[in-house]
Amino acid sequence: MTDDLPIRVAALYQFTKFGDPAAIKAPLAALCCAEGVKGTLLLAREGINGTIAGSDAGIAAVLTHVRALPDCGAIEVKESRAATMPFHRMKVRLKREIVTMGQPDIDPLDTGHYVAPQDWNALIADPDAVVIDTRNDYEVAIGTFAGAIDPGTKSFGDFPAWFQAHRDDLAGKKVAMFCTGGIRCEKSTAYLKAQGIDDVFHLKGGILAYLEQVPAEQSRWQGECFVFDERVSVGPGLTLGSYGLCRACRMPVGEAERKSPLFEEGVSCPACHASRTEAQRAGYRERHRQAMLAAARGEAHVGAVFAERDD
Known part of the structure; x- marks a missing residue:
């Protein structure tokens, strides 16, 4: 991560139970605007998800507020830097799901086993492991891990249908899954467990954590990683992509x-x-x-x- 760039970017999510997301929205939006923070935050009964950018002080103030929300003290935050503001405005939105999979009966808190970025290479090198990229086709096209399966999905909501078409191929296998920041894998591993696939693992913090923490000379990542803001893609060390x-x-x-x-x-x-x-x-x-x-x-x-x- 390039520490001398002026804009602090924070990608965050937390699955938790918000009884009244609407009551959370207004104070959070007001604070973001007061601090000059821009980006998008999604709120639902299942938690919070989004990416924001601003000054160091502004992002720190918003993160302090978010961490005070119910069960958000240990919220996942992936930080990087940008030369210019990567968003045009601030949006805090109420949604049915903070990441849309269309499977309301699964429990996103009942996930697979977390694998630290430093341990990921050993897992995906295991010949008994099936490695699945849970992102969409346009994301996979610009970069992925060597040997990973591309489900070819247009949206995350297509993933359950892909799994059902390939479930016999995964039965009894060690399944390793990854996504941009980790949130899609919270749901996809929970979904596989609900479907009877028990030996499920996912990359903690997602590709962003891996690119930040694993030295380029040890990396098994190929290409760049699509991100959901005006930077478009990042590379090793979360440097700006091409x-x-x-x-x-x-x-x-x-x-x-x-x-x-x-x-x-x-x-x-x-x-x-x-x-x-x-x-x-x-x-x-x-x-x-x-x-x-x-x-x-x-x-x-x-x-x-x-x-x-x-x-």
Whole structure:
């Protein structure tokens, strides 16, 4: 992590039981705004999840407040630094789930076995272990662990169907699962346990903790890690990655995509060009022009806001 960058970024989650999430929302939102903190926090009866960014003092104040919430004293927080503010506004939202899987009967507190980043290499090198990347296809495409299975899901809610189609392949196996920051694995390992798969493990703190704590020369990570803010991707040590974002479809854009004749900054990329009309692209083009004018004036352009995704 580059400590000399001015913006502190904190990705956090905690599964717990909030009796009245709505009562938590207003004080939390007010504090974030007062401290100049931006990002998104999701609240549900099952807990809290999100990523925020701001000054060191501002993030410290918000984290102190969050840790005082019921059973949040030991909340998972992955921190990194950014050169500029990676969010345009602050949102505190009420949701049915803090990460959407569509399986309301599972208990996200009944998870698999946690594996520290320093012990992860040994686990995934075990020939008896089946390693599963629980993230979505666009995330896996820019980086994953060597030998990991890609379920090819478009959203996390597709994971249960993928499991049901492959459950016979996993029966009796040691299953090792990972995701960006750990939250999807809380639910996916709980789901597998509820389905009778008992020998389940997951990477504590997710890929972000691994990239931060495991030296690059020992890393089995290949590529970059997609993150849910304007940095788009990070690499070893949580340094800024090389990917940008297509503003039309919100897919990560790397060197190969930028070289495509179907890529136009702020307008289109190979993933979405065929599914957009020329009228839509004209609208994107004007939005991009306005965003560039706002940037030249040192202002944020609301039309360029990064769309939310569940981790």
